[in-house]
Amino acid sequence: MAAASAEKKRYLVGGNWKSNGSVTFVRDMINNVLNKMKFEESKLEVVIAPMIIHVPSAKAMLHSHLHVCAQNIAAEGKKAQTGEVKAEQVQDFGLKWAIVGHSERRQHYLESNELVAEKVKRCQECHLTAIVCIGERLEEREAGQTHDVLKQQLDAVKASVKDWSRIVIAYEPVWAIGTGKTASPEIAQEAHEFIRKWIQGSVSDAVANATRIIYGGSVSDANAESLITQKDIDGFLVGGASLTEKFGTIVETVNKFAP
Numbered sequence: 631m632a633a634a635s636a637e638k639k640r641y642l643v644g645g646n647w648k649s650n651g652s653v654t655f656v657r658d659m660i661n662n663v664l665n666k667m668k669f670e671e672s673k674l675e676v677v678i679a680p681m682i683i684h685v686p687s688a689k690a691m692l693h694s695h696l697h698v699c700a701q702n703i704a705a706e707g708k709k710a711q712t713g714e715v716k717a718e719q720v721q722d723f724g725l726k727w728a729i730v731g732h733s734e735r736r737q738h739y740l741e742s743n744e745l746v747a748e749k750v751k752r753c754q755e756c757h758l759t760a761i762v763c764i765g766e767r768l769e770e771r772e773a774g775q776t777h778d779v780l781k782q783q784l785d786a787v788k789a790s791v792k793d794w795s796r797i798v799i800a801y802e803p804v805w806a807i808g809t810g811k812t813a814s815p816e817i818a819q820e821a822h823e824f825i826r827k828w829i830q831g832s833v834s835d836a837v838a839n840a841t842r843i844i845y846g847g848s849v850s851d852a853n854a855e856s857l858i859t860q861k862d863i864d865g866f867l868v869g870g871a872s873l874t875e876k877f878g879t880i881v882e883t884v885n886k887f888a889p
């Protein structure tokens with residue numbers, strides 16, 4: 631029986647800083663924007679994913695209600711792997727979150743669905759909550775293959791998950807990432823509904839209701855309200871706008887509409 635969270639579903643906003651930032655940026659963004667944001671912890675969780683070398687300073691500087699998230703973890707837990715960070719090390723450092731399967735890693739580092747499934751398994755073994763990114767490329771959407779792609783990506787990770795309360799699904803259509811072309815609220819809602827129905831059919835109703843399905847792809851202060859008011863959108867994974875003060879506005883908008 632798959633475990634579902636007994637807690638009320640809190641919305642989630644993640645800021646993925648990708649390979650951006652400097653020591654000065656981290657300090658200024660945290661002190662001037664992140665630590666000043668106002669939101670209700672009972673309604674919303676906020677996680678920030680800096681580059682790995684900035685994780686220690688970010689963790690030390692962020693107020694304790696803001697969580698630090700790894701951008702990636704190694705799929706393999708045993709071998710020596712130059713340049714990789716294992717789930718155990720993320721856990722040992724006191725982090726509770728990791729992004730897995732971001733489309734930039736799928737595209738540029740050739741991460742397959744199977745490799746992403748291994749990473750999800752590693753997160754589960756180390757009690758990390760995985761933000762599992764899925765989404766179709768433009769040519770796949772244009773060919774009418776969006777649901778097939780999402781289903782394949784979801785099917786691949788299913789066997790790795792024992793505890794669904796430690797899984798967040800991030801729907802990130804590849805064509806909307808960093809392009810300024812946000813999915814319309816209707817397109818995003820339709821994909822989120824498909825994902826929720828997949829969880830319902832493949833896991834259970836309770837898990838489908840409890841699992842956060844968040845949207846990523848050119849989220850900004852200008853479109854946050856129209857997206858977050860969609861029925862099946864439970865938060866955001868924000869890239870570019872998380873590097874600016876717009877992130878504070880996005881968090882406050884989500885807080886306003888979170889149940």
Ligand SMILES: O=C[C@H](O)COP(=O)(O)O
Nearest residue numbers: 646807808847848869870
């Ligand atoms: O992880 C975040 C996503 O890739 C979205 O990035 P973006 O907001 O810059 O489009």
